[in-house]
Amino acid sequence: MELLKLTAKEAADKLHSKEVSCAELTKASLEQIKAKNESINAYITVCEEEALQQAEQIDAKIAAGEAMEPLAGVPYAIKDNICTKGVRTTCASKMLGNFVPPYNAYAAERLSKDGVMLGKLNMDEFAMGSSNETSYFGAVHNPYDLDRVPGGSSGGSAAAVAAGMAYYTLGSDTGGSIRLPASFCGVTGLKPTYGTVSRFGLVAFASSLDQIGPLAKSAEDVAYIMNRITGHDKMDSTSLDIAYPDYTKALQGDVKDMKIALVREYFAGADAAVDASVKAAVKQLTDMGAQCDEISMPITDYALPAYYIISSSEASSNLARYDGVKYGFRAEKFEDLTDMYFKTRDEGFGDEVKRRIMLGTYALSSGYYDAYYKKAQQVRTMIKQGFDKVFETYDMIASPVYPTTAFGIGEKTDDPVKMYAGDLCTVSVNIAGLPGMSLPCGFDEKGLPIGLQLIGKPFGEETLLRAAHAFQCATDYHKGGAQA
Amino acid sequence: MSEYEAVIGIEMHAELSTKTKIYCGCKNEFGGEINTHCCPVCTGMPGTLPVLNEKVVEYAVKAGCALNCSIANLSKQDRKNYFYPDLPKAYQISQFDIPLCADGYVDIPLESGTKRIGITRIHIEEDAGKLLHDASDTDSLVDFNRCGVPLIEIVSEPDLRSSEEARVYLETLRSILQYIDVSDCKMQEGSIRCDVNVSIRPKGQKEFGVRSEMKNVNSFRGAIRGIEYEIARQTALLEAGGQVVQETRRWDDAKGESVSMRSKEEAQDYRYFPEPDLMPIRIEKETVEKIRQELPELPHVKRARYVSELGLPEYDAGILTEYRPTAEFFEAAVAAGASAKGASNWIMGDISRILKEKDILIDDVPFSPQQLAEMVQLIESGAISNSAGKKVLETLFESPKAPKQIVEELGLAQISDEGALQKMVQDVLEQNPQSIEDYKAGKDRAIKFMMGQVMKLSKGKANPQTVNALLKEELDKR
Ligand SMILES: [Zn+2]
Numbered sequence: 001m002e003l004l005k006l007t008a009k010e011a012a013d014k015l016h017s018k019e020v021s022c023a024e025l026t027k028a029s030l031e032q033i034k035a036k037n038e039s040i041n042a043y044i045t046v047c048e049e050e051a052l053q054q055a056e057q058i059d060a061k062i063a064a065g066e067a068m069e070p071l072a073g074v075p076y077a078i079k080d081n082i083c084t085k086g087v088r089t090t091c092a093s094k095m096l097g098n099f100v101p102p103y104n105a106y107a108a109e110r111l112s113k114d115g116v117m118l119g120k121l122n123m124d125e126f127a128m129g130s131s132n133e134t135s136y137f138g139a140v141h142n143p144y145d146l147d148r149v150p151g152g153s154s155g156g157s158a159a160a161v162a163a164g165m166a167y168y169t170l171g172s173d174t175g176g177s178i179r180l181p182a183s184f185c186g187v188t189g190l191k192p193t194y195g196t197v198s199r200f201g202l203v204a205f206a207s208s209l210d211q212i213g214p215l216a217k218s219a220e221d222v223a224y225i226m227n228r229i230t231g232h233d234k235m236d237s238t239s240l241d242i243a244y245p246d247y248t249k250a251l252q253g254d255v256k257d258m259k260i261a262l263v264r265e266y267f268a269g270a271d272a273a274v275d276a277s278v279k280a281a282v283k284q285l286t287d288m289g290a291q292c293d294e295i296s297m298p299i300t301d302y303a304l305p306a307y308y309i310i311s312s313s314e315a316s317s318n319l320a321r322y323d324g325v326k327y328g329f330r331a332e333k334f335e336d337l338t339d340m341y342f343k344t345r346d347e348g349f350g351d352e353v354k355r356r357i358m359l360g361t362y363a364l365s366s367g368y369y370d371a372y373y374k375k376a377q378q379v380r381t382m383i384k385q386g387f388d389k390v391f392e393t394y395d396m397i398a399s400p401v402y403p404t405t406a407f408g409i410g411e412k413t414d415d416p417v418k419m420y421a422g423d424l425c426t427v428s429v430n431i432a433g434l435p436g437m438s439l440p441c442g443f444d445e446k447g448l449p450i451g452l453q454l455i456g457k458p459f460g461e462e463t464l465l466r467a468a469h470a471f472q473c474a475t476d477y478h479k480g481g482a483q484a
Numbered sequence: 485m486s487e488y489e490a491v492i493g494i495e496m497h498a499e500l501s502t503k504t505k506i507y508c509g510c511k512n513e514f515g516g517e518i519n520t521h522c523c524p525v526c527t528g529m530p531g532t533l534p535v536l537n538e539k540v541v542e543y544a545v546k547a548g549c550a551l552n553c554s555i556a557n558l559s560k561q562d563r564k565n566y567f568y569p570d571l572p573k574a575y576q577i578s579q580f581d582i583p584l585c586a587d588g589y590v591d592i593p594l595e596s597g598t599k600r601i602g603i604t605r606i607h608i609e610e611d612a613g614k615l616l617h618d619a620s621d622t623d624s625l626v627d628f629n630r631c632g633v634p635l636i637e638i639v640s641e642p643d644l645r646s647s648e649e650a651r652v653y654l655e656t657l658r659s660i661l662q663y664i665d666v667s668d669c670k671m672q673e674g675s676i677r678c679d680v681n682v683s684i685r686p687k688g689q690k691e692f693g694v695r696s697e698m699k700n701v702n703s704f705r706g707a708i709r710g711i712e713y714e715i716a717r718q719t720a721l722l723e724a725g726g727q728v729v730q731e732t733r734r735w736d737d738a739k740g741e742s743v744s745m746r747s748k749e750e751a752q753d754y755r756y757f758p759e760p761d762l763m764p765i766r767i768e769k770e771t772v773e774k775i776r777q778e779l780p781e782l783p784h785v786k787r788a789r790y791v792s793e794l795g796l797p798e799y800d801a802g803i804l805t806e807y808r809p810t811a812e813f814f815e816a817a818v819a820a821g822a823s824a825k826g827a828s829n830w831i832m833g834d835i836s837r838i839l840k841e842k843d844i845l846i847d848d849v850p851f852s853p854q855q856l857a858e859m860v861q862l863i864e865s866g867a868i869s870n871s872a873g874k875k876v877l878e879t880l881f882e883s884p885k886a887p888k889q890i891v892e893e894l895g896l897a898q899i900s901d902e903g904a905l906q907k908m909v910q911d912v913l914e915q916n917p918q919s920i921e922d923y924k925a926g927k928d929r930a931i932k933f934m935m936g937q938v939m940k941l942s943k944g945k946a947n948p949q950t951v952n953a954l955l956k957e958e959l960d961k962r
Contacts (some may be wrong), residue, residue: 083531096530103524105531201531207760236533237762314760317565320574321528325626341567364565364755373757 003028004164008074008221011167015073018062022073025167026055026116029075033118033165039146040163042156044080044137045088046119051075054116061114070248071224072114077166079157080120081127082212083201084108087117091203092135093125095322095329095348105201106236107170107212107229118166121156125350126319127177127205129153130419131412134352139409142184144448148406151184153177157215158185168216168225172202174209175307176401176426179438182215183401183451186440186480188468189215190222193458194433195240198233204318206311207238209430218478219439219468223247226461242459250462251469256289258467259394265300266399266425266453277442277450278400281471285398288470292398299379299386300428306379307427308420309363309372315353316360322348355416384432391457396464399425401451405444429455437464440477449480488684488722490715491692492644494707496657497635498667499611499675500543506610506634507534507577514673518616518627526632528572533761536561540634541584541765542775543666544608547636548585549776550664551603551657557767559584561608561759566752569626570613578637579607580756584765590660591784592652593802601653602641609635636666642681642692647711654678654704655806659783663808678707680735682714683728693718694728698742701735710735713742786811794824803832809847816853822860830856834877842881851884859887866947872896900947902954905938908946909954912937913962923959931955 003025006014014020030048037043058073078084081091083101085108090096104112111117124134132140132155140155142148143163150159154171158181161169171178173191182189190213197212204210214225226247233239260282267275286292324330324344331343349357363372390397402422412419429436434455441452452471456464472478505512508525525532548555562580588603611633616625638657644650658676661667669676683695698714701707718728732751733742746752781789783805790801805811810831817827831846835856839846859880863873868891879890891897899905912934913920922930931952938951 081531089530091530099530101524101529101531103529103532199531200533203530204761235535237535238760313757317563317575317755317757320565320567321530321572323567323569323574325569326527326572327529337569361755364757366753366755369755369757 004032006167007217008071008076008167009218009224011074012071012224016062016068022055022058022062022116023052025073026051026075026118029118029164029166032163036143036163036165040141040143040159040165041138042122042140042160042163042165043077043119044090044092044122044156047087047117050087051116051118058114058116068114069228071168071228073116074167075116075118076111076168076170077118077121077157077160078108078111078170079123079154079172081123081172081203081205082108082170083203084117084120087120089120089203090137091126092123092137093349093353094136096203097136097329099328101201103201105212106198106233108201110228110231111170121154121160121169123156124153124177125353126203126315127153127172127174127210128315128352128356130176130180130422131407131409132156132181133409133413134350136350141409142406144186145406145446147408148448149184149409151181151402151406153181154189154215155181158182158187158189161185161187161215161217168214168221170212170229171215172205172210172212173430173436174205174211174311175430176423178213178215179401179426179429179436179451179453180423182438183440183453184406184449186449186478187215187217188219188222188439188472188478189213189437190226190461190464191429191436192226192230192461193435194430195238196230196244196459196461198231198236198239200233200235200239204314206314207318208314209307209311211430219437219465219472220248220251222437223251223465223469226465245462247461247465250465253466254289255285255467255470258285258290258396258463260285260290260292261390261394261397262292262294263300263390263397263399264294264296265298266397269424270400270403271405271444273442273444274400274403274405274450277444278398278452281441281452282398284471284474285467288474290467293394295390297386297390299382300424302379303383303428303431304420304424306376306383307423307431308359309376310380310431312356312360313363313373313376314360316357316364319349319353319357324348352416380431383428387428387432387434395457396460396467397455399453399455401425401438401453405446405448405450425453434458435461435464437468439468439471440480441471441475442477443480449477487687488715488719489687490645490647490711491642491683491685491695492646492650492711493642493681494640494644494650494653495679495681496638496640496654497677498638498661498669500540500634500636500666501668502537502539502543502634504537504539505632506537506540506608507632510632512633514670514675516629519629522628522631526572527628528574534577534759536762536765537634540608541767543634544584544606544636545767545772545775546664546666546779547638547661548588548606549772549779550660550782551585551588551590551606551638553585553588553603553606555585555767555772556582557769558582559765559767561762561765562756563759564609564754564756566754568612569624570615570631572613572628572631576610576612577759577762578609583607584767590653590656592649592656593784593787594649594652599643599649601643604639604641606636606638609637611635642683647708647715650680650711651704651708654707656783658704659806659808663780663783665780674702677702680707680710680714682711682718684715684718684722694730696728696730696742697732698735699732699745702737706735706737709737709740710742713740717742780808783808783811790824794818796824796828800828800832804828807846809845813846813849813853813856817857817860820854820857822857823864826860826864827856830860830873830877834874838877838881849881851880855880855884855887862887862891866898866900866949867891868896868898869948872898895945897945898947899942899945900950902950905942905946905950905954908938908941909951909958912941913958920959920962931959
């Protein structure tokens, strides 16, 4: 299907020049979902009827010559931890299996204007996981190799784009949850600076780390989506009240004199293929005029434990509200109030979620708070200072997204620590609130995609987009399209 | 047997009277239909976020200034984690280690003189909902209307030594909070609640005894009774050779006793940590200064001024200043020309009696302070008698209009014209020769009888002082 290979921007151009109708784009996507979802399992909920109705309205508007935003009418889908008014939002958990929000998340609301939402995407339960295997609705399968994971937690968001089941998607990133699946599925994803996309309506995992961001086939698409979802929101106290740029303007220009740092610690443990592809990508950028140095950030070694303590601590509190009293799942049989809490939470949450709640509860307990939570916050400050220092000299950092390409389903599920260890390259970005991007930069010997991570200064999205776009203009890795 | 002394500290929670709740736009109003003043934010729905109502900070700083606290220029909010069905997020947003206000004091008026009570801290937090146990036969239900109602918690130092001191302390706080207009402090609506810490120690001992913390005290009367109960319980324990254990107790107001809830070992771990959904609270020094300068005259300052400037007795000044609207009514009446003593007497006497009978507050008095002033002036100028004044007042409560008009309509004007009164006096004397004899023989009752006759003749309108003088003058001539 040629239509499905189009980037969001290309589809938008054809739509607005009336070469193709919104209904055609929508039907093509829905058909692809029907054909592929059984094997890939990217969608938890498909909104077929609503999508077709929205498409009809948009076609009418286009016919009437109404002005619309650039990506209006291009079918998209949303990770299932982002609230959508009237559409079930499960967080891939039994706990919220029947939860229908009466409100839209800020980002969902922005996209819904002249938008066609195809449905809600699978993910790790409450976004806790790196492989998308913890979903109550079953694992998502990597479109490049169905026996492999798509990466997590926004596995459905990445797999859907890679398999042509949506032109673009929203994911959320707490410790790498957009960048890792983007890398494993060969798509382009951006975790924006903390505070640039409102968290209102994003079901909280770790409030100080969570950020919504786009996944798409190209950096150009990502820039257009950023224009739609960023902005100050009074409903989120951590939303930044700044002048937001037109991100598409960043696509012009080149990487000449851009200063890139290669942080040695991020390459520790990287597979040969990953190491080689990432370094080759950096060479491509320096060939185009960028400068590059290898540097060291020793504090990186403390990032993983700090991340798991902070994120689990916040999660233990954020997920306490799922108690069976108000909404979502409630155990059927219980003796008394305490028993209702116990049974509801025991039956409603999966193992990984329970593990993190226990970890976080422990880290916040009196007598342990200073040794864990407080210490982790101190590490957080040092990591931020480390980045500040690097960015005094450099415009961005380049690194692998993950030490390997997509691993097999079930390969790491018995060893959570091994699973956590893989997040080494991505978590620091969230700890410091920085923007981080993942874009395809090669394939390993099995033909699996490899991702290049670009880390920017606070509000450095434009620099990342410019470099990524320049790279994609010069290479074809992002056109790998598993749907082909 | 040694004599014991109580050591008492109080944590008072007062609901702030902001228009909206602390973290959402819902109305902050008492008495709505069940679950009508709530929204996705205050019911803790997934993905919703709190946004701090700046008025809450302003009100808390006002309270801090009125209670002589230092105000933190950088403060933060924290999560207090615990499970309870009335707490939808399973954590309460409160303040842990950096409260908005700290290190203050309040002077309380005791019979022995003024005593300074330390204020440890004041912090802001959100209220929880209410469980309804009687609404269903099988389940307890939850009303979320109160969720997210802003509270301040005012924590005192353990400086109180008796239930009487505690009573005066609580009343002083209530009065101040009402004066600065941050809380209406209506106990019956649960807008003030207390936790009370009590310990006892032998008189003269410096170290504190082991304390118990009493929760669920929902009225001042309950606090006083609870403290007295706790002092008696602990004293009995010690005198019987036992020991007080550190524990949390629950006050049962209906039974008039406290019962143990949990021991120190079972104390809850609230796992406080900084609220990541909210930014730190920054308060500029100039903002605090502005709030401090705009504070109204506080009750104790007013009280002192009523004594020194207006010459009122301490007791009267205390009563008039306890409730701000009373003081305002009084001051407006004086400003309109009433004498301080006259206005004070009427407000403390007949007006307050009628308010009690009608079960309303001075806020709801139907007439104006200016009308009271006019009435007082009519009495003081002799235009009407004191008892006619009472009739005017009763009329003012029913259909407020100008007192002069009431006097005319009811014909209450006093006859002070000496010529007219002289005629009446002479008529009475001529008709009662026996009384003149009695008077001359030294019987005091005689003059009272003749006074009565003159009043009867004047239909009660004669000015008694004038009549008395004229009678004596005439009698002495005979
Ligand atoms: Zn609300």
